[in-house]
Amino acid sequence: MGHVYLSSRQCQQVDRRAIEEFGMSGLVLMENAGRGATDVLVGLMKQAQPSTASQGPVVVCCGGGNNGGDGLVMARHLDLRGYAVQVLLWADPTKLTSDAAANFEIIQKSDVPLTVFGTDHDGQLLASILGPASWIIDALLGTGARGEPRPLGHAPHERDDEEECPHTGPDESIQSHTQTPRSPRHSPDDAPAHTHGSPVE
Numbered sequence: 001m002g003h004v005y006l007s008s009r010q011c012q013q014v015d016r017r018a019i020e021e022f023g024m025s026g027l028v029l030m031e032n033a034g035r036g037a038t039d040v041l042v043g044l045m046k047q048a049q050p051s052t053a054s055q056g057p058v059v060v061c062c063g064g065g066n067n068g069g070d071g072l073v074m075a076r077h078l079d080l081r082g083y084a085v086q087v088l089l090w091a092d093p094t095k096l097t098s099d100a101a102a103n104f105e106i107i108q109k110s111d112v113p114l115t116v117f118g119t120d121h122d123g124q125l126l127a128s129i130l131g132p133a134s135w136i137i138d139a140l141l142g143t144g145a146r147g148e149p150r151p152l153g154h155a156p157h158e159r160d161d162e163e164e165c166p167h168t169g170p171d172e173s174i175q176s177h178t179q180t181p182r183s184p185r186h187s188p189d190d191a192p193a194h195t196h197g198s199p200v201e
Contacts, residue, residue: 034073
């Protein structure tokens, strides 16, 4: 059976039915989404270039909504599997949605490096973090996003890099998975997302 892709509205309807009709909590849906996306990402990492699996890091860019919460779950599961991972948050931690806030507290208590940009943006700091990344996870905007994305100087989607760094996210399509990863420019010693109803691509 091939992949079935849902629209934003359909994803929201699936989430609503899972919670209202089947009694599943949002936290459980977020955990399932993040863990499932991690399973796919790890497979893609190994398939694309096995050597990058131990040479990371993976940078997870999180927004303040439930898609950002999915990204926090992904970061935790990547860390548990031994991958170098770093979390970037573009939100006020005190204003996170309840399920995302729960996962933020877990990340805070872990050893996963965490940088909170909040509502500010430091382009130089961002560039220094994204520069050595072998994979970038986009958990900034989910199915609830409205309007045009607001620029953050050098957005996480852009890098002054001739070589493409593969990126993906909990809500992204399979097309972002087909990019060719670049060879890491550092050694292992250098190592320091909410539509729960949609299938993991």
